[in-house]
Amino acid sequence: MQKKIYIIILLCFSFLVNAEDGHQLWLRKGYLNKVIVVCSKKSETISIAKQELLSNWQGTPGATINLVLKKDKRITGDGFILSEVSIRANTDAGILYGAYELLRQQQTFQKTEEKVYNPSYDLRLLNHWDNFNGSVERGYAGLSIFWRDELNNQFVTENDKMLWKEYARANASIGINGTVLNNVNASSDILKSETLTRVKTIADVLRFYGIRVYLSVNFNSPAIVGGLKTSDPLDKEVIKWWKTKSKEIYKLIPDFGGFLVKASSEGQPGPHDFGRSHVDGANMLADAIKPHGGIVMWRAFVYSPTEDDRAKQAYAEFLPFDGQFRDNVIIQVKNGSIDFQPREPFSPLFGAMKKTALMPELQITQEYLGHSIHLVFLSPMWEEFLQTDTYQEGTGSTVAKCTDGTIFKQRTAIAGVANIGTDTNWCGHHFAQANWYAFGRLAWNNQLSSEQIADEWIKLTFRPNTKNNEGFTKEWFDNFLIPVKQMMLDSREAAVDYMMPFGFHHIFQASHHYGPGPWWEREGVRKDWTMPYYHKADSFGVGFNRTATGSNAVAQYHEPLNTQYGDINTCPEKYLLWFHHAPWSHKMNSGRTLWDEICYRYDDGVNQVRYFQVVWDKAQPYVDAERFVEVQRKLRYQAQNAQVWKDACLLYFQQFSQQPIPYDIERPIHNLDDIKKNDMDRP
Ligand code: GCW
Numbered sequence: 001m002q003k004k005i006y007i008i009i010l011l012c013f014s015f016l017v018n019a020e021d022g023h024q025l026w027l028r029k030g031y032l033n034k035v036i037v038v039c040s041k042k043s044e045t046i047s048i049a050k051q052e053l054l055s056n057w058q059g060t061p062g063a064t065i066n067l068v069l070k071k072d073k074r075i076t077g078d079g080f081i082l083s084e085v086s087i088r089a090n091t092d093a094g095i096l097y098g099a100y101e102l103l104r105q106q107q108t109f110q111k112t113e114e115k116v117y118n119p120s121y122d123l124r125l126l127n128h129w130d131n132f133n134g135s136v137e138r139g140y141a142g143l144s145i146f147w148r149d150e151l152n153n154q155f156v157t158e159n160d161k162m163l164w165k166e167y168a169r170a171n172a173s174i175g176i177n178g179t180v181l182n183n184v185n186a187s188s189d190i191l192k193s194e195t196l197t198r199v200k201t202i203a204d205v206l207r208f209y210g211i212r213v214y215l216s217v218n219f220n221s222p223a224i225v226g227g228l229k230t231s232d233p234l235d236k237e238v239i240k241w242w243k244t245k246s247k248e249i250y251k252l253i254p255d256f257g258g259f260l261v262k263a264s265s266e267g268q269p270g271p272h273d274f275g276r277s278h279v280d281g282a283n284m285l286a287d288a289i290k291p292h293g294g295i296v297m298w299r300a301f302v303y304s305p306t307e308d309d310r311a312k313q314a315y316a317e318f319l320p321f322d323g324q325f326r327d328n329v330i331i332q333v334k335n336g337s338i339d340f341q342p343r344e345p346f347s348p349l350f351g352a353m354k355k356t357a358l359m360p361e362l363q364i365t366q367e368y369l370g371h372s373i374h375l376v377f378l379s380p381m382w383e384e385f386l387q388t389d390t391y392q393e394g395t396g397s398t399v400a401k402c403t404d405g406t407i408f409k410q411r412t413a414i415a416g417v418a419n420i421g422t423d424t425n426w427c428g429h430h431f432a433q434a435n436w437y438a439f440g441r442l443a444w445n446n447q448l449s450s451e452q453i454a455d456e457w458i459k460l461t462f463r464p465n466t467k468n469n470e471g472f473t474k475e476w477f478d479n480f481l482i483p484v485k486q487m488m489l490d491s492r493e494a495a496v497d498y499m500m501p502f503g504f505h506h507i508f509q510a511s512h513h514y515g516p517g518p519w520w521e522r523e524g525v526r527k528d529w530t531m532p533y534y535h536k537a538d539s540f541g542v543g544f545n546r547t548a549t550g551s552n553a554v555a556q557y558h559e560p561l562n563t564q565y566g567d568i569n570t571c572p573e574k575y576l577l578w579f580h581h582a583p584w585s586h587k588m589n590s591g592r593t594l595w596d597e598i599c600y601r602y603d604d605g606v607n608q609v610r611y612f613q614v615v616w617d618k619a620q621p622y623v624d625a626e627r628f629v630e631v632q633r634k635l636r637y638q639a640q641n642a643q644v645w646k647d648a649c650l651l652y653f654q655q656f657s658q659q660p661i662p663y664d665i666e667r668p669i670h671n672l673d674d675i676k677k678n679d680m681d682r683p
Pocket of ligand 1: 185
């Protein structure tokens, strides 16, 4: 009996020791050595840097580290120069970033060598699609960390402030320096004076971590909040209203970053409502905010319900305005030309606008990639996008170089739609934290490889709790780091395979964008919100003809891409059905027909997820019980869901191809009508 109690106590104790809820993200505490930190300058940000070094130092015991604030030509923006004994920077934030980099190197057992670290983009922003009532559009990790329901938005608790501080610290540790606090589908309430006091409180917490706040604004605010008769951007009263509002904001928040605007898109108000253009709208706001040093991020995510190809519309609407925007306007463009699909060719705007600052918008929250249920590491998708050649100025004009100031001297910025909420582990899925991390790291250095990012993240997030300065063991490397890293690196391609291989896109169930719904259409719903619009399956074949004989979207790309994408024989297979209506009998690189290849690919996707389950199960000895079980459960859902995707798509498209599923592939286990009826339940 006694022995039993003893074992139970021991078990509970070991559970407590090992329990990790993920709240600490990649900033888990390790062993600590003594260090002396010297800096002649005093500021809140510098004290944070000092404190971080003092409480997390794992370098040489008793070392002295100098924080040096002195202009150095090699450093740009908030960059820094790191060595084993000093951090040099031009700004306080630079010192803070240097401190985090140094600690990261210690925690991942890298040797610190003298090196300059400059950011790729000046502005590295999160966009929160957080609503004023506390919900989060496309959020899968609980509620908003910034907003409560309308009645409670006026109260700020100590817990709120603590959470905002933790949030700021996590962001600063990966170099993020700005955040848009509310949804681009913006409530005009955000600009009410009582709300702005809350914004000020948030800004006061984030500021010392080098983070500025920005707001999404509703273009109709002058009428809704200001009581004016119109919100016409050329109306004198409207112009005055925005100027006064900007003044009010800057009085409260002197370092306020600026406005983000979704205008004349998906039902949001905008200049088009008044017969004005994007330039009229954006420039009016830019003028209002310019005296205070603010910027306007004007989104290019626009499409109108015409018969024309949605993929062409942003380019068609914005290119004619190249060169007409004020210098404090940045056009914010989603990575692809449609909408954050598992795989899209890059938006051709990146290769086209030369006299206008453009900033990429990436989506960290997994709206179209399995929400917070599927394990999908997004860094390879972003790397693919950033490293794609636009051929804008000849070979080597990658999206990264077109947007980071290498090719055009411009204000540089990048945004990621956040996946953060009130869930204890912030992101819903432990591995979704890696996407927040990867976004920050790529925003800082757009040349980093996904392999390096995954490597760092795993080491920081799952590092065993060593009590001394031991490095990682070979066993840990071989049995945990390497297989788990490979799983992460393969996970995006696996998701593409079981959801939308070969350039399929937008074949989701409408609205929640989680499960398959290639059949989804409704009487009266605009065509480009229905799924057959995107795949166009018929007895001949499948895919959207965007070549010269179709919508000619290929013409928006520079040569040689125009020709390459436009020819079915040279178009990369990963984009085949994006650009071509290909016959079912089309010969693929493997020698198989398109139909057969589609079947094999969906099946591969399912098998890959089944394999991820094995990888994770084998990782059990190296992970704390809590995170292990939580990830294991989610992988089971992912495997079930991948199977549904495969069955749904193969059975649905088979109605058009009229061909058998190759016999060496596992048979579908769901009936199409059941899938349609159940609309894949989200666990
Ligand atoms: O991806 C779509 C989403 C909308 C979103 C919109 C946008 C915020 O389904 O939820 O609205 O894009 O980016 O504006």
